[in-house]
Amino acid sequence: MKKILPLLLLLFSIFSYSSEINGNVFLDNTSDHSGIVIKFNPVSPSAVYIEGVSNSIGEYSITVVNGVYNISYEKDGYQTYTITNQLISTDDTLTSVTLNSNTAVNVSGNISGNWTNNNTYIVNGDITIPPSQTLNIEPGTEVRFDGYYSLIVNGTLTAVGTENNKINITSNSTNPTNNDWNQIKINSTSASSEINYCVIEYGHITDFAETGFIEINGEVTISNSTIKNSNGPAIKIALNYSGDVLIDNCEINDSNYGIYNSGIGEILITNNRIFDINTIGVYENIYDSQTTIRNNIIYNCPYTGITSHSDILIERNILFNNGHGNPYGAGVFVVDGTPIIANNTMFSNKNGVGIYDNDFYNPQPIINSNIIINNSDYGIISQGEFQPSVVAYNLFNNNTNGVGNNIPVGVGLVITTNANGTDSDAYYNIFSSAQLISINPTDSNFCELNSISDAINAGDPNIVNNYNSTVIDIGAKESSETLSINGFSNYDFIIYPNPVVNEIKIQSKNTQLFDRIVIYNIKGQIIKEYNLENSKSEYKLENLNNLKSGIHLMSIYNNFKKIHEIKLLKK
Template sequence: MRTIFLFSFFLILTVSIRASIIQVSGNVSGTWNADTVQVIDDILIPNNQILTINPGVKVIFDGYYFFNISGQIQANGLANDSISFFVSDTTGLYNLETNEGSWAGFWFEQISPNNDSSTFEFCKFNYGKAVSTDSVYWYGGAVRINKSDRIRFSNCSFSNNIAYKNGGAIYCRDSDIKIEHCMFLDNAGGTSIEWGYGGAVCLEYSNAIVCRNYFAKNSSTGTGGGLSFEYSDPDIEANIFYNNFSAIGGGLCCIRSKAGKAVVNNLFDHNGSTFFGGALAFLEAHTLFTNNTVVNNSSIYGGGFHINAGANPIIKNCIIWNNTISSEEGPQVCVYDVYSAPEFYYNNIEGGFEDFTGSGVGNGLIIYDNNIDLDPQFVGTGDFPFSPHGDSPSVNTGTPDTTGLLLPHTDLAGQLRIQEDQIDMGCYENQGNSGIQSGTINKLELSVSPNPITDHSIINLNILEQTELEFTITDSQGKEIVRIPMQDYSQGKHQISLPIIKLNSGLYFLKALEKNSNRIKVSKLMAH
């Protein structure tokens, strides 16, 4: 009995400590295990000191306070128990003339190499703002990194962070960091006075790794609504850029950089720009751009690509299709100046070279070899709608020699990058028999509300003809999260409560499968 009593006492004590609230200011280190940590002034992890933040901790800033790091931080949450950083009152967040409604973000400034790596896993960064009368504070709404390597963000989300100038969520200068499996949503950089570079992420003089992230609804007033890099050689691999917006380069802008690594296996879908390059802009950049899919983007000039200022990108094995413009200049590609010399090899480009526009088209410097202009025949449904059908002209028609392309082993869907003798064009290799069904269920209307999903989200069905359906939810890599068993549904409207599941922030898919057929219906889900 005494042993049971002592165990119960310690269990109650542990729960009590975990549910507590602590206040912090000044120098911090050790371990945070409280339910809530209130930041009541600027805080600092001193050099050679370590702060560990346990899963589930909520770090709430009571005002515009900085989280300075001179030592090391380990903020490692779990998929179902994340760590959150946010401000207690967001009133005035979007007024860039004040610091109201926000916290000041993390600052890594010339971290000594004596400190070990800092890591953030399954963390949420919300409502950070970089503003001041002093321009040094205009960079990185949630995180500013300067001359500090060995920093990694994994499975994190960055939402509603803003900067007066560059890097709405993350600004990185002269630092080699890693950003992987993260979501960037509704971040913004720049004002009408100060052009912003990188609505979500801005890299300068940094050879970062940016891999398998999701950029959506980010914006900047200058370049790169999702991501902008300058004087850098980052590895940009297997990211999705969706519905981002900027003045130049709606999804991505590459500026004054030389290729050593590659921009590879990325999807650019429904991005837009005010002036140039709905999806991408290359400005005085010599970037290796391989096996990307650029579709449904829009701008005034160059719905897909804008190439200017003596840029010489090498573009191979890409699909550039269904991009639009509001002018008469280059629906897919605009080579704006006479000094740019882009090279195009083994791409599927709608309209072909004859549809290129801009002053550089007749300069004789553009290389255009072994490209095609044929409907890419996307699957159009399933988890990977821009994967090509088996009979697509983009299948097995990429460059025969992939030497020097720096290709990863897998495509954006996580399938083997080369499944047959020759690589496919675009960010997806043809899936073959990997499980993508063909055809869609025309007799079914499918949606989820609210979306981004909550514990109260509902699957809305409008069935035009009685049928049996099974539902699954998968992540962006096709991994099944939950399954709703096959059931008979009568004609008419139905509502099904979405199973209560804890999801990491990111993109998911709800898929309805009809019994005894290969037909499916897919709806995108967002989780915050």
């Protein structure tokens, strides 16, 4: 009796400090979720091993002695899922877990061939696609990095998912962090890689060289993808890389930089949503002057939305809530050169446009046809002596400290009216309410102009309107931008660069085939005609140096039917 009493007291003591743990665990390929074993493996001295089993709908409820545990979910034919260092101290419901029926395939070293979606590829060493070889990753495939390793592309990577079946490239940790694996490094210049409908997450530690989570030093197109959760730049175009790069329709967030561009090729950054970045949304370095940043939505970047060092084109972007972590923070910050900042909408930033002051640089931006409103400091702020070379056809309103602190003479002083009869300064800048229908980015009419807005048809008449034949509106969104020439959607095709120098690339966004391309002058006369031997979904027109400078029309046909038309500006 004396021996039994202490044992009873010990058991009573243990179970008086216990918790009821509930949760759900599922199998990915069946509706019967019974028989999954949930094991609580002790980590701390106070913990006591116990296990339970799920019922047919995946529920479990287990009384667990308080302590720290590694919790594993196991069933034959499925990959084990483990939660490490879980503290149990009170009744709790754990996050739901789904067990994967795919076969786990460990990979390292040289790789090529096809990766299929019935496998989960566990990367446990650096993996390399050798020159002249290709790795094709099927839609729905999952790639998990089990350590600080990289995918190095010296050949060709084709990672093409679908809208409803994306490729997931991620950490193998059950508690992932922003630096669990290293990077995807694109090196090959002999063949073009493609990353399309992928989710790439939880990798890359920031370094002095600011190398990227996706590091581009070779030909690649990145589209329709999510790149997030990185302590480095989400995408970095490597120093002096001279190839063309397209980054289109991606979502980039929770990274040190969104896009960091040090390349010198034709860089097109279009239709992306870049947000919740630790520093700068898009950083364009001093080496580049051929970048176009167009139709992006950039917000929640504490330094700047866009920083520019060169004569680049920044147009039709929406930039808001940027720069509030920096006294000179702005929607767009100009360090050097004469970038064209045209038809953007900037609101609720620290400043609309910022201008750097340094003995080594000479920033003189062209600020034309933008909506710059509701910024908490200035519409345009200069750190010192430099000022914009042009400030014309913009709409300024409700910037706390006014239009700017160092701007061209006459800007901001109402002395006349514009062509629509709205009060304006000598450069046809206007100062009334923008009349935006919504400033909520989740609304379908986000930053669209109300029909009574003074911004309609009030932009620079010298800027080509690709949407209709009227004078452009001020701001990022045309009031009729859902229609382009002859009613074609302006977003069915990616056509760049535009303005054109020597060549232009045409890429269908929905694999629409075409077999004929015709360039007309403004009188409707055929200047150039291209009849393709086989139907294409993408094509490059070259040797356009002899095309006369000015405005042209380009029509795209398939089987004698016109499927797209756009205005081109030849430099």
